[in-house]
Amino acid sequence: MGASGLSLTEQMLRRRPVLDAPVAHGASAALKRTIGTFQLTMFGVGATIGTGIFFVLSVAVPKAGPSVVVSFLIAGFAAGLAAICYAELASAVPVSGSTYSYAYTTLGEFVAMGVAACLLLEYGVSIAAVAVGWSGYLNKLLHNLFGFQIPQALSLAPWPHTAGDPWTIVNLPAIVLIVLCALLLIRGASESATVNTVMVVIKLGVLALFVAIAFTAFSTDRFADFMPYGVSGIGAAAGTIFFSYIGLDAVSTAGDEVKNPQKTMPRAIIAALIVVTTFYVLVTVAALGTQPWQDFADQEEAGLATILDNVTGSHWASTVLAAGAVISIFSVTLVVMYGQTRILFAMGRDGLLPPRFAKVNPKTMTPVYNTVVVAVIVSILAGFVPLDYLADMVSIGTLTAFIVVSIGVVILRRREPDLPRGFKVPGYPVTPVLSVLACAYILFSLHWTTWIAFSIWVGVALIFYVVWGRHHSALNDGGDGIVARPTPGAGS
Numbered sequence: 115m116g117a118s119g120l121s122l123t124e125q126m127l128r129r130r131p132v133l134d135a136p137v138a139h140g141a142s143a144a145l146k147r148t149i150g151t152f153q154l155t156m157f158g159v160g161a162t163i164g165t166g167i168f169f170v171l172s173v174a175v176p177k178a179g180p181s182v183v184v185s186f187l188i189a190g191f192a193a194g195l196a197a198i199c200y201a202e203l204a205s206a207v208p209v210s211g212s213t214y215s216y217a218y219t220t221l222g223e224f225v226a227m228g229v230a231a232c233l234l235l236e237y238g239v240s241i242a243a244v245a246v247g248w249s250g251y252l253n254k255l256l257h258n259l260f261g262f263q264i265p266q267a268l269s270l271a272p273w274p275h276t277a278g279d280p281w282t283i284v285n286l287p288a289i290v291l292i293v294l295c296a297l298l299l300i301r302g303a304s305e306s307a308t309v310n311t312v313m314v315v316i317k318l319g320v321l322a323l324f325v326a327i328a329f330t331a332f333s334t335d336r337f338a339d340f341m342p343y344g345v346s347g348i349g350a351a352a353g354t355i356f357f358s359y360i361g362l363d364a365v366s367t368a369g370d371e372v373k374n375p376q377k378t379m380p381r382a383i384i385a386a387l388i389v390v391t392t393f394y395v396l397v398t399v400a401a402l403g404t405q406p407w408q409d410f411a412d413q414e415e416a417g418l419a420t421i422l423d424n425v426t427g428s429h430w431a432s433t434v435l436a437a438g439a440v441i442s443i444f445s446v447t448l449v450v451m452y453g454q455t456r457i458l459f460a461m462g463r464d465g466l467l468p469p470r471f472a473k474v475n476p477k478t479m480t481p482v483y484n485t486v487v488v489a490v491i492v493s494i495l496a497g498f499v500p501l502d503y504l505a506d507m508v509s510i511g512t513l514t515a516f517i518v519v520s521i522g523v524v525i526l527r528r529r530e531p532d533l534p535r536g537f538k539v540p541g542y543p544v545t546p547v548l549s550v551l552a553c554a555y556i557l558f559s560l561h562w563t564t565w566i567a568f569s570i571w572v573g574v575a576l577i578f579y580v581v582w583g584r585h586h587s588a589l590n591d592g593g594d595g596i597v598a599r600p601t602p603g604a605g606s
Contacts, residue, residue: 125584126224130215130464132207132526132533136593138465138586141472143597145210145370145459146479148304151378154365156311158386161449162361163317163442167397170358171418175410178351179342180402183395185351190391192352192556193359195549196516197387198539199523201380204366205536206526208375209597211460212366212453213515213522218464220522220529224576227583229518230461231575235568236363236511237454238488241447242495243508245288248443252287254419255436258429288496295448296489299455302478303371306448313445320438321393323431324418328400331425336403349559356509356556358394361446362387363515367453380537451492455484463597465588466579510568513557520549 120128137143149157175182203216211218214233218226249270253263263269270282298306341347365383372378397418404421419432419439426432459481462471475482523539523546539545 122580122584125587127222128587128589129220129222130218130226130589132219132530134596135209135464136588137463137595137597138469138472138588138593140469141463141465141588141594142459142474143463143595145456145474146303147371147373147375148302149307149368149372149378151381153307153311154368154372154378154382155385155389156314157307157368157449157452158361158365158382159389160310160314160317160361160442160445161364161453162359162386162390162446163314163321163393167321167358167394167418170355171398171401172410174351174354175402175407177343177354178347179339179407180337181341181343181348182351182355182407183398183402185348185355186394186398188348188352188552189355189359189556190394192356192513192516192549192552193362194387194391195545195552196520197362197383199516199520199546199549200362200366201383201537202523202535202539203519203526204369204379204383205376206533208369208372208379209460210367210370210456212363212369212457213519214457215369215460216366216522217518220525221518223466223584223587223589224579225518227466227579228572228576229515230457230466231572232511232514232518233363233457234454234575235571236508236515237450237457238492239495239511240508241292241450241454241488241492242288242499244443244446244450245291245492245496246285246499248291248440248447249285249287251419251436251439251443255433255440258433258436284497286497289493291444291447292451292489292493292496295444295451296485298448299452299485300475300478300480300482302480303368303452306452310445310448313441313448316438317442317445318389318393320435320442321397323438324422324435325396325400327422327425327431328404332400332403334403336406339407342407346559349556353509353513353556353559356512359390359512361390361449363512364449364453367456370456370459376534376536451485451488454488455481458484458488463588465586465590465593466583468586510557510560510564513553516553517550517557520546520553 171182174185178185207216207219209215212233214226214230217229249264253269257263264287266280267283268286270285298309343350362383365386366379369375369379401418401421404425419436422431422435423429458467458471459474461467462469462473470483471481473483474480524543526533527542
């Protein structure tokens with residue numbers, strides 16, 4: 115029997131109340147609600163566009179060839195189904211923590227801990243992957259503007275090292291990016307949201323410029339060998355691409371800092387999905403039409419900028435793109451880091467992590483400790499691990515979270531049918547079932563080594579829960595109070 119008088123099985127299956135959830139001893143109850151609908155939509159777009167499209171083509175196209183367009187559509191379809199499910203749960207359970215909080219409410223404490231492990235992996239590795247991509251675009255910009263680059267020894271990960279290649283030390287630009295984002299997040303959520311909105315507008319403008327220029331060299335002949343690796347290639351590429359949709363998940367981490375979350379969160383999630391999918395498809399088609407698909411494999415560093423160099427025969431367009439990418443990928447890192455710190459906050463508030471993770475600075479109302487911890491860990495990943503080792507690890511965490519959310523919609527509908535919801539999934543129950551099937555298809559397309567690494571990570575998290583987390587859960591004794599309910603209709 116545990117400290118609460120419940121058996122291990124009973125502790126594992128207990129659920130967080132949708133309303134009036136307890137706050138762990140020594141933790142803060144809530145954050146400050148300052149984010150509106152437009153800013154939250156920009157959070158979703160900011161966390162998504164840039165994560166993938168600026169550099170994932172170099173990883174995904176070699177797996178599928180021109181049929182990578184289908185891979186994007188499959189990933190987008192799966193993400194769209196999941197996004198609709200997110201929208202309903204976000205309106206019904208308007209708190210920080212995203213899928214972790216939804217799983218805790220619907221599937222129980224043990225599953226929630228496993229989902230939290232997925233999210234922390236998803237977000238942490240995504241931040242690192244984005245920062246690695248940012249380093250390449252920064253070098254491209256420096257070369258175009260000033261004729262020099264950061265030395266390879268200080269701009270590439272040292273592992274793995276191939277015999278005969280120059281030795282490298284650390285990806286320093288990636289670490290600098292993470293530190294800058296951490297400093298901004300510490301200043302406040304409202305300030306971070308404002309900066310992100312500006313950067314997202316720049317990002318969309320830059321991508322629109324890329325599409326316009328790329329279509330001047332467009333040729334349908336580039337799509338002649340459409341499926342060089344068959345259906346399996348499409349599935350493999352879709353698995354890699356899927357990490358590009360992590361931003362939709364990041365929206366739902368802001369539940370405690372959004373005005374009128376019951377309405378604002380579903381609106382922002384759906385709006386972000388529409389914007390993201392539109393730009394992804396346009397950029398992918400435009401890029402594939404400008405060069406042979408085989409050329410993408412050699413363009414991991416600033417691929418879109420290189421395409422513009424080849425199209426225009428000069429550096430001005432690629433300089434603009436590289437500058438836009440440097441700015442916009444900053445926004446990806448910023449929002450995803452934000453999301454990870456809020457998941458840690460939610461876990462600390464629930465007692466599944468030490469209460470220090472749910473402490474906020476009384477002046478800025480931000481979880482400073484969380485931000486520092488995240489910055490240190492992802493800096494190590496970004497500085498020493500290359501991009502191709504990171505992308506698939508993000509995908510498996512994202513897909514698992516999406517499946518849990520889709521199942522959660524069904525469970526909460528059955529368990530609490532009268533719970534107020536600002537949005538309901540259309541086509542229920544078919545839509546959440548299709549979401550599970552679509553995500554599962556991509557999930558099982560990932561390489562077996564990714565599964566092994568993922569299983570080890572989740573296993574460690576669940577062991578931590580059994581040894582420590584269940585004994586400190588706020589559900590044991592009611593904690594120090596309850597999470598304040600959001601005021602319906604407050605803000606916009």
